[in-house]
Amino acid sequence: MKRKLRGRGVAASWYGIARTATIDRAGAWAELDDGGTGKVVTGVTEIGEGILTLLCQVAAEEFGIKPEQVTIGDNDTARSPEAAHAGATRQTYMIGNSVALACREARGRLFDELADHWDVPVEDLRAFDGFAWAENTNKRMSMAEAVALCKQRGVVPVGSGSFTAHGTGLDPVDGHGSPWQAYVFGTQVAEVEVDTVTGEVQVMGIWAAHDVGRAINPRGVAGQIEGGVVQGLGQALMEDYQTSEGHPVTHGFAKYILPTALDIPEINTTIVEDPDPLSPLGAKGIGEPALVPTAPAIMNAIYDAVGVRIRSLPATPEKVLAALAEKRAHDMN
Amino acid sequence: MPEFDIDFTVNGRPVSRRIDPSLRLLDLLREGLALTGAKEGCGAGECGTCSVFIDGKLVKSCLMPAAKAQGASIETVEGLARPGELTPVQKAFHRTGASQCGYCIPGMVMAATSALRENPDAGLEELKERMGGNICRCTGYTKIIEAVEIARDVVAGKLPQTALDPEGVGASWIGHNTARLDAPSKVSGRLAYAGDMVMPGMLHMQVLRSPHAHARIVRIDTSEAEALPGVACVVTADDVPGEDGFGVFVHDQPVMARGKVRHVGEAVAAVAAESVRIAREALKLIRVEYEELPGLYDPEDALKPGAPVIHDYCPDNVVKHIPVRKGDIEAGFAAADVIIEDEFATQQVEHAYLEPEAGLAYVDHDDVVTVISPSQNITHHRHMLADILARPINKVRFIMSPVGGGFGGKEDMIYQGMLALAALKTHRPIRLIFTREESIACSAKRHPSRTRYRMGLTNDGRITAIEFSLLADGGAYGMSSEGVMRKAAILSCGPYEVDNLKVDTKVVYTNNTPSGAFRTFGGMQAQFATESMMDIAAERLGLDPFEIRRRNMMRAGSLTHTQQKLNSAAIDRVLDAAEASSGWEPGAPTVRGSTRGDLAGPGTRQPCTLGARFATAGADIETVKVAS
Numbered sequence: 001m002k003r004k005l006r007g008r009g010v011a012a013s014w015y016g017i018a019r020t021a022t023i024d025r026a027g028a029w030a031e032l033d034d035g036g037t038g039k040v041v042t043g044v045t046e047i048g049e050g051i052l053t054l055l056c057q058v059a060a061e062e063f064g065i066k067p068e069q070v071t072i073g074d075n076d077t078a079r080s081p082e083a084a085h086a087g088a089t090r091q092t093y094m095i096g097n098s099v100a101l102a103c104r105e106a107r108g109r110l111f112d113e114l115a116d117h118w119d120v121p122v123e124d125l126r127a128f129d130g131f132a133w134a135e136n137t138n139k140r141m142s143m144a145e146a147v148a149l150c151k152q153r154g155v156v157p158v159g160s161g162s163f164t165a166h167g168t169g170l171d172p173v174d175g176h177g178s179p180w181q182a183y184v185f186g187t188q189v190a191e192v193e194v195d196t197v198t199g200e201v202q203v204m205g206i207w208a209a210h211d212v213g214r215a216i217n218p219r220g221v222a223g224q225i226e227g228g229v230v231q232g233l234g235q236a237l238m239e240d241y242q243t244s245e246g247h248p249v250t251h252g253f254a255k256y257i258l259p260t261a262l263d264i265p266e267i268n269t270t271i272v273e274d275p276d277p278l279s280p281l282g283a284k285g286i287g288e289p290a291l292v293p294t295a296p297a298i299m300n301a302i303y304d305a306v307g308v309r310i311r312s313l314p315a316t317p318e319k320v321l322a323a324l325a326e327k328r329a330h331d332m333n
Numbered sequence: 334m335p336e337f338d339i340d341f342t343v344n345g346r347p348v349s350r351r352i353d354p355s356l357r358l359l360d361l362l363r364e365g366l367a368l369t370g371a372k373e374g375c376g377a378g379e380c381g382t383c384s385v386f387i388d389g390k391l392v393k394s395c396l397m398p399a400a401k402a403q404g405a406s407i408e409t410v411e412g413l414a415r416p417g418e419l420t421p422v423q424k425a426f427h428r429t430g431a432s433q434c435g436y437c438i439p440g441m442v443m444a445a446t447s448a449l450r451e452n453p454d455a456g457l458e459e460l461k462e463r464m465g466g467n468i469c470r471c472t473g474y475t476k477i478i479e480a481v482e483i484a485r486d487v488v489a490g491k492l493p494q495t496a497l498d499p500e501g502v503g504a505s506w507i508g509h510n511t512a513r514l515d516a517p518s519k520v521s522g523r524l525a526y527a528g529d530m531v532m533p534g535m536l537h538m539q540v541l542r543s544p545h546a547h548a549r550i551v552r553i554d555t556s557e558a559e560a561l562p563g564v565a566c567v568v569t570a571d572d573v574p575g576e577d578g579f580g581v582f583v584h585d586q587p588v589m590a591r592g593k594v595r596h597v598g599e600a601v602a603a604v605a606a607e608s609v610r611i612a613r614e615a616l617k618l619i620r621v622e623y624e625e626l627p628g629l630y631d632p633e634d635a636l637k638p639g640a641p642v643i644h645d646y647c648p649d650n651v652v653k654h655i656p657v658r659k660g661d662i663e664a665g666f667a668a669a670d671v672i673i674e675d676e677f678a679t680q681q682v683e684h685a686y687l688e689p690e691a692g693l694a695y696v697d698h699d700d701v702v703t704v705i706s707p708s709q710n711i712t713h714h715r716h717m718l719a720d721i722l723a724r725p726i727n728k729v730r731f732i733m734s735p736v737g738g739g740f741g742g743k744e745d746m747i748y749q750g751m752l753a754l755a756a757l758k759t760h761r762p763i764r765l766i767f768t769r770e771e772s773i774a775c776s777a778k779r780h781p782s783r784t785r786y787r788m789g790l791t792n793d794g795r796i797t798a799i800e801f802s803l804l805a806d807g808g809a810y811g812m813s814s815e816g817v818m819r820k821a822a823i824l825s826c827g828p829y830e831v832d833n834l835k836v837d838t839k840v841v842y843t844n845n846t847p848s849g850a851f852r853t854f855g856g857m858q859a860q861f862a863t864e865s866m867m868d869i870a871a872e873r874l875g876l877d878p879f880e881i882r883r884r885n886m887m888r889a890g891s892l893t894h895t896q897q898k899l900n901s902a903a904i905d906r907v908l909d910a911a912e913a914s915s916g917w918e919p920g921a922p923t924v925r926g927s928t929r930g931d932l933a934g935p936g937t938r939q940p941c942t943l944g945a946r947f948a949t950a951g952a953d954i955e956t957v958k959v960a961s
Contacts, residue, residue: 002927004940005926005927006926006932006933007924007925007926007929007932008915008917008926008929008931008932009868009878009922010868010878010879010882010911010912010917011860011864011867012827012828012864012867012882012886012904012907012908013827013828013856013860013864014824014827014828014860014887014904015824015853015856016820016823016824020816020819020820020823020854021819021823043711043712044709044710044711044712044733045733046515046735046736047434047707047709047736047738047739047743048433048434048435048471048736048737048738048739049433050430050433050513052513052514052515053511053512053513053514053515056511056514057506057507057509057511058506058507060506061505061506061507066506067506067511067514068514074733075711075732075733075734076711076730076731076732076733077711077712077715077729077730077731077732078701078703078727078730082712083712084710084712084713085709085710085711085712085713085744086709086710086733086736086739087709087710087739087741087744087850088854128504128505129502170655170657170819170822170823170895172656173656173658174656174657174658174659175655175656175657175658175822175823175836175894175895176657176659176895176896177895177896177897178895178897179819179823179895179897183899183902184903185828185902185903185904185906185907186907187882187904187907187908187910187911187912188911189911189912189914189915189917191915191932191933191937193940202940202941204933204937204938204940205915205936205937205938207911207914207915207936208911209906209907209908209909209910209911209914210907211903211906211907214507214508215508216507216508217508217509217510217511218508218510219429219430219510220430220510220513222430222476223430223433223472223473223475223476226472226473226474226475226476227433227470227471227472227473228473228852229473230472230473230474231470231473231740231852232857234682235679235680235682235779235857239680239682239683239685240680240681240682241680241681241682241683241773241778241846242681243597243630243681243845243846245546245628245630246546246547246596246597246628246630246843246844246845246846247546247597248597248598248773248774248846250683250773251769251770251773251774252375252377252379252769252770252773253375253377253379253380253468253685253769254377254379256683256685256773258468258470258685259474260464260465260466260467260468260474261460261461261462261464261465261467261474261477261478262461262462262465262941262943263941264461264473264474264475264938265937265938266936266937266938267473267475268914268915268936270907270910270911270914272903272906272907272910274901274903274906277900281507287852288852288853288854288856289853289856291852291853291857292853292856292857292860293860293864295857295861296860296861296863296864296865296868297864299861299865300864300865300868300878300922303868303922303924304922304924304925304926304929305924305926306924306926307924309865309869311675311676311677311678311865312677312678312679312680313678313679313680313861314680
């Protein structure tokens with residue numbers, strides 16, 4: 001038998017967006033500010049996923065300016081409106097939509113003044129990338145001029161937004177209920193190489209296809225998928241927090257083994273967009289769902305390669321070797 | 334030990350300092366010179382977040398005594414480029430989205446810079462190896478390595494400078510790959526996390542933690558600790574003025590142990606002092622008398638009659654049980670051609686965010702107790718802390734500092750209460766930074782689980798019934814356990830329409846490290862079992878793994894396991910996409926790895942070959958030999 005054997009496995013998954021089995025909510029304030037810049041205030045944002053940049057994109061789109069012209073004031077219970085928490089794959093969905101609504105309201109105030117000033121129907125007004133104009137006319141001005149005009153007319157273009165997701169609780173007896181209004185789905189294929197002498201498993205490739213709703217920032221989505229896959233890989237193959245009679249025995253990174261750059265497969269991401277009809281942005285989310293199918297895909301691939309089914313995570317070299325030895329003993333009988 | 338003087342240069346400027354000989358270089362840079370770009374991720378040379386150059390060599394500054402810097406030339410991330418500018422490596426990190434939480438990124442930038450300085454032509458395998466001493470928990474390394482390759486090629490002139498420019502925009506910012514606006518502050522080390530923040534007159538906190546998994550606290554004597562010069566105060570559960578208890582679903586956890594400890598590492602008392610060292614000395618002077626209690630370490634044991642009770646309010650140790658029922662399970666199994674039974678287990682997993690827990694608290698001029706910390710849930714923390722402190726909610730303020738990785742692990746208010754109590758007791762700012770060991774031993778983990786599975790199918794692969802029972806170890810406190818069980822139950826049987834099912838998820842108290850929120854919140858534990866079962870069933874029935882999933886997948890109009898009608902379900906599209914992109918060769922999963930034709934093709938990496946960087950050095954030696 002060859003020492004190193006390869007195999008492939010697949011796993012599918014699904015996940016719910018935002019808080020579970022309850023009503024979720026998030027608030028935001030917005031202002032089109034001097035110089036055609038934008039200001040957005042909301043209660044909770046970045047934990048590394050890229051939500052700040054995403055909110056700047058959303059605000060820029062709604063305001064008609066550039067993302068780098070948006071300032072986000074955030075993360076302060078005494079200075080910003082409630083947006084609940086940073087988790088549950090809810091930030092793009094909940095806070096993204098509340099920011100979109102707030103900015104839309106602020107832009108509406110500005111457009112009302114502009115339409116009156118230009119004497120055009122407000123529906124004909126557009127704004128993008130720092131300019132406002134009226135369709136089918138030569139009326140056009142910078143957003144800096146538009147904000148100044150609005151203020152000269154005595155109006156500060158501000159808005160607020162509150163977005164709600166209508167989940168319902170579960171019945172205590174049979175669990176029936178509608179815990180989320182938006183779901184995402186994913187599938188990952190893993191290709192592994194198992195060293196039958198050392199028991200070591202290397203993941204060579206992951207093909208990850210995930211529905212995220214409308215992708216606001218595809219590169220950011222890919223980054224979330226890559227991070228999720230590698231966390232899933234860590235749980236599949238090496239990470240194992242252990243205690244002995246309640247005493248932690250893996251209390252440093254020398255004993256709690258994490259994936260490094262040497263462990264990572266090539267990760268091939270496909271973004272599938274099934275927009276959410278119940279929200280202004282159509283986006284759903286990807287933070288948590290990205291890692292759900294990784295570990296089972298890897299276990300299915302190990303089985304495909306060497307015929308041992310690891311039912312207890314992680315598939316450490318010791319565990320794989322023991323399973324191979326058991327299989328050999330079984331096959332000989 | 335006597336202090337002594339050292340002279341060295343930092344980022345080209347001469348520096349003289351009188352130092353304590355026990356100081357590490359990392360402390361000298363961060364505390365002495367306010368160069369906080371180098372972060373402490375582990376304090377043991379294992380993660381690389383503290384990397385700096387010493388005389389041009391990449392060094393982990395947490396392992397180097399400051400005294401050894403005498404005469405050295407030190408370069409930190411702050412010195413790589415002039416203020417307001419970025420090096421090609423930093424620009425490439427910005428361009429590719431290589432920074433997420435950003436906490437590991439200064440160290441990554443240093444390691445990447447080192448790799449390219451040592452070998453400007455380093456190939457992919459060599460780069461991975463040279464970066465292998467730096468841990469990142471967010472990105473999966475892919476965009477980091479992509480960035481280093483782009484920087485290498487731009488510097489070498491193989492790629493134009495424009496490869497580092499932002500992408501142009503079309504008609505909309507939605508769908509545009511806007512480069513992360515927070516990246517410049519992260520790649521340059523300028524972003525201040527809670528542990529990087531200082532305030533004038535700031536005290537330092539250290540925490541006395543339980544050495545026992547389950548014990549009654551007979552008495553705590555803090556008098557000697559309080560008498561130690563430099564100690565501002567000691568806080569214990571006795572200092573809590575309001576209703577003591579926090580948790581996401583049940584408020585079962587006191588700010589500090591009250592009457593008993595329930596897990597190793599639980600906070601028992603905390604000291605606020607002029608320095609971390611004095612605070613640590615004071616911890617040794619706190620006398621705690623414990624009376625050990627029988628402990629629970631296995632969730633099965635927690636359910637046995639007569640098992641020790643961890644929380645008085647919960648005599649059966651069951652934190653939460655979530656049942657989901659649909660259809661007629663008996664009829665479903667009766668209609669099955671095959672019935673498959675199996676068991677699966679998942680382990681406890683550490684979040685391992687590179688930023689250990691840290692916080693800074695103060696009482697402001699309006700008498701508002703303010704806590705700055707990387708909290709993932711400032712809204713709920715404010716509610717709970719107001720009750721704990723018995724103050725109006727507008728007199729409690731939470732500010733969320735940049736989060737150096739969370740993944741759910743920073744949703745629990747495990748240290749902010751202690752900081753607030755000490756700030757109120759002293760009216761001085763106070764800061765606490767966990768060590769890596771504290772972070773690992775004392776924060777919540779992913780729920781370990783055991784799942785018993787029974788699946789009935791027809792010969793053509795349709796699932797007729799599923800019986801699913803998951804038992805999870807919640808550890809010593811409730812934290813997010815209830816929600817984790819709910820999500821595990823709702824998602825349990827996967828993206829498949831199953832007419833008849835009986836699902837139970839249950840979580841119990843034990844004296845193990847608490848389990849809490851962790852990215853997927855129960856979803857991965859449950860679906861690991863389901864997706865393993867799908868392949869076991871596919872082999873038994875001779876079906877391709879994609880095919881068996883398609884025969885059962887949800888569609889628009891399907892009823893979920895909780896009988897919610899779906900408006901749409903993109904499972905068909907993601908199955909198609911994964912199958913197509915991977916070039917999947919169809920066939921039943923019958924251990925056919927050795928005969929498949931779709932392996933080692935596009936989209937796979939080279940096997941890891943340790944020693945890639947020495948291979949290059951070896952080639953040089955060969956060249957020299959030939960030349961001579």
